[in-house]
Amino acid sequence: MKKILLVAAMSMILSCVVASASPYTDFERGTSSAEIGIIRSEIKTSASGDSIDWDKKTNLDFGVTTGLSDKFALQYKYQNLDSSSTYLYGYTGKVDSKVHELNLLYKLDPNAYAFVGIQRLNGDLTISGLGSADIDSTTVAQIGVTGVTKLSDKLNGWGTIALGDDNYSYELGLGYGLAENTDLNLFYRYKKFDNLEFKNSGDEFDAKSKGLGVSVTYKF
Numbered sequence: 738m739k740k741i742l743l744v745a746a747m748s749m750i751l752s753c754v755v756a757s758a759s760p761y762t763d764f765e766r767g768t769s770s771a772e773i774g775i776i777r778s779e780i781k782t783s784a785s786g787d788s789i790d791w792d793k794k795t796n797l798d799f800g801v802t803t804g805l806s807d808k809f810a811l812q813y814k815y816q817n818l819d820s821s822s823t824y825l826y827g828y829t830g831k832v833d834s835k836v837h838e839l840n841l842l843y844k845l846d847p848n849a850y851a852f853v854g855i856q857r858l859n860g861d862l863t864i865s866g867l868g869s870a871d872i873d874s875t876t877v878a879q880i881g882v883t884g885v886t887k888l889s890d891k892l893n894g895w896g897t898i899a900l901g902d903d904n905y906s907y908e909l910g911l912g913y914g915l916a917e918n919t920d921l922n923l924f925y926r927y928k929k930f931d932n933l934e935f936k937n938s939g940d941e942f943d944a945k946s947k948g949l950g951v952s953v954t955y956k957f
Contacts, residue, residue: 760883760895760912761956764804764844773799774952776926780820780832782862784942791820791832798950802842812852814838818860818928818946825864834860834872834944836928840881849884856904858930871936877904893920903931918956925949 761770776798780791796817804810820832840854857876863869881899888894891914898907910924927947934941 760885760897761802761810761954762844762848762850762883762885763956764807764810764842764850766804766806768957769801769803770954770956771799771801772922772952772954773797774922774950776816776924776948776950778818778820778946778948780818781945782832782942783944784940789823789825789830791830792823793948794819794821798952800838808844810842810844810850812838812840812842812854814840816928818858818944828864828866830862830864832860832862834858840879845882848886849882851880851882852899853878853880855879856901858933862935870938873934873936875930875933877901877930879904879906905929912954915953920954920956922952922954923949924952 775795777793778796779793782789782791796819798816800812800814802810802812814837816836816838818832818834818836822829822831835858837857838854840852842850842852844850855876855878857874859872859874861869861871879899879901881897883895883897885893885895888911893912894910895912896907896909899905906926906928908924908926910922912920912922915921925948927945929943929945931943932941933944
């Protein structure tokens with residue numbers, strides 16, 4: 738049901754796309770954009786009916802998009818999914834994980850693109866006094882779409898949704914033009930991975946991450 742609602746929301750966003758802005762949609766061979774920012778991540782893990790809400794942490798976020806032609810572009814994203822130390826039944830623990838994302842983008846019109854790609858997650862969970870458990874590195878495929886709409890002369894909104902096998906995510910954001918090629922962005926992101934495994938035990942768990950972030954995009 739959640740996926741259906743997200744697809745419906747994305748369809749409404751795309752139906753009102755009227756102008757170009759963040760994210761980068763003006764693909765041309767040799768042109769690029771770079772984005773760097775931070776996100777206040779809230780991580781939740783669950784297994785066998787039990788769940789842990791890990792304490793929030795401010796994490797690094799960055800990405801690069803490079804035009805291959807007027808229709809295609811290549812995109813790389815890096816996201817830290819770490820938690821702060823969290824009190825757990827007399828112990829303290831934390832999550833240290835990272836997501837690398839690589840996508841091929843196809844421009845649908847000047848302000849929307851579809852994409853196909855992969856996400857790779859790795860990391861570990863650490864409990865003080867008990868040691869750490871490595872997360873088995875997981876690579877998952879995804880498809881998605883991004884649309885941008887003009888809200889005022891300098892303010893634009895965007896939405897992204899991505900679906901895959903055992904993963905889905907969405908992002909909603911606002912971009913304010915600081916200069917001709919520079920935007921200040923405020924965004925909300927939700928990301929979910931199902932059926933992750935610990936490397937040694939093979940035990941499975943699910944993980945969610947959500948939070949507000951701020952970033953700067955420079956187009957060159």
